[in-house]
Amino acid sequence: xxxxxxxxxxxxxxxxxxxxxxxxxxxxxxxxxxxxxxxxxxxxxxxxxxxxxxxxxxxxxxxxxxxxxxxxxxxxxxxxxxxxxxx
Numbered sequence: 629x630x631x632x633x634x635x636x637x638x639x640x641x642x643x644x645x646x647x648x649x650x651x652x653x654x655x656x657x658x659x660x661x662x663x664x665x666x667x668x669x670x671x672x673x674x675x676x677x678x679x680x681x682x683x684x685x686x687x688x689x690x691x692x693x694x695x696x697x698x699x700x701x702x703x704x705x706x707x708x709x710x711x712x713x714x715x
Contacts, residue, residue, distance in 0.1 A: 631691040631700035636711050639687040644680045646714035647687075664692070674703050687711065 639647075648658050656667055662679040675692040689711075691703040 629694075631694050631704060633688050633690040634704060634707060636687045636689070637685065639680065639685050639711070641682055643714045644682075644687060647710060650710060650713065672698050674698055676703075676707070 644661075651658055651665075656665055658665055658678065661682070662677075664675060664677045667674045667676060672695070673693075677688075677690045677692055679688040680686075681688075689707050691700055691707070694700045694703070
């Protein structure tokens, strides 16, 4: 069962581009304003979906495959820190 979707407000195009660049620098590939990607770390992987709405300046992120080893709160915290890292 997927984790609850996190919705971030006040995400401008510039802020979203900053997030895409930071993700790419960490080896996380994204393509477009919405989609899904898989983040692999050793034997563990996390599937993340995103949906950026430029008109409402919102970004929705959802961790889709939580596990006992990588629970929702851990990945959601990391996603929150990433969004906070771009002003």
